[in-house]
Amino acid sequence: MAPNFRRVVEQELTKVFDCDEATILGGLMATLEDLPYHPVPSVKGTDIIDGCAQTSTRLVAGLGTVVSAPAIRPDVCLLHAQEADAYGNVRYHGTPFCDPLFAKASTTVIVTADVIVNNDVIRAEPHRTVIPGYLVDAVVEAPYGAHPCASQGHYPHDEPHLLEYIASGASAHRWNDEYLGPFVHQPANLDDYIELVGGAARIDQLTDTVR
Known part of the structure; x- marks a missing residue:
């Protein structure tokens, strides 16, 4: 689902912290609690601590040694x-x-x-x-603003378009020519984008499948 991300990771062009969902949510919880970290007992005994350098282990009363996720505040x-x-x-x-x-x-x-x-x-x-x-x-x-993903109760994901997206990510050259240019840079507005992905009739057909 993320061929471009995968490529830059494999080429070591970006730094990656290999964390599971619970650890990331633990970091968000720490921010809400105004704490430096939040314990994540569910990953106790796993190797998450080895893959995510941002985490550490702490001794928590009643829980023993658990992984602690540092506070995360997205900009x-x-x-x-x-x-x-x-x-x-x-x-x-x-x-x-x-x-x-x-x-x-x-x-x-x-x-x-x-x-x-x-x-x-x-x-x-x-x-x-x-x-x-x-x-x-x-x-x-932004009507249909979640496309090509789904918007619950309005339209499901657009699988043919997602497959096209994945295929174009096979190389940086294909990505720029086959997806980034036509679907991101070329449309002047959301209406233009909808036309590029098949127009209102095709979007309505996707919508009909969830009514």
């Missing part, structure tokens, strides 16, 4: 949701996964949403707000 967090209002109150039509945690731990949070709804809609059902506006620095209306 910028970019999230996609199904609905938001102009004030940055965000709603999901499915599981938000770890998005609220990233939003709380990050310095700057930008949300793209398939639909921007009126604030009255948000206020009518406040219990549905997953990420409150005070955590969000900017919100952008």
Whole structure:
């Protein structure tokens, strides 16, 4: 799924810390707790400590020796949701996964949403707000903004396009000519991009599969 990342890692062009998801989330939790580290008992007894140089082990009462993840505070967090209002109150039509945690731990949070709804809609059902506006620095209306990945309740992932993306990443030359140029640099706006990936009719066909 990440051929370009894989290539630069294999060529040792970037530094990588090989951490599992629990350790990364532990680092985000440490930021929320205003602590230098957060214990991650679930990786006790594994070799995570050997692959992730940022972690260390600590003796925790009741848990014994556990891996401790240092606090992580991302400079910028970019999230996609199904609905938001102009004030940055965000709603999901499915599981938000770890998005609220990233939003709380990050310095700057930008949300793209398939639909921007009126604030009255948000206020009518406040219990549905997953990420409150005070955590969000900017919100952008971006219909189909998660493409080629999925947006729950709106459209599934676009597998043919993802396969094209993966194939173009086989080399830096192919990536620039076959994907980065046509799909990233060439479109002037989101409407242009949608046309490039098959137009509204094709996007609607993807949407129909989840209705």
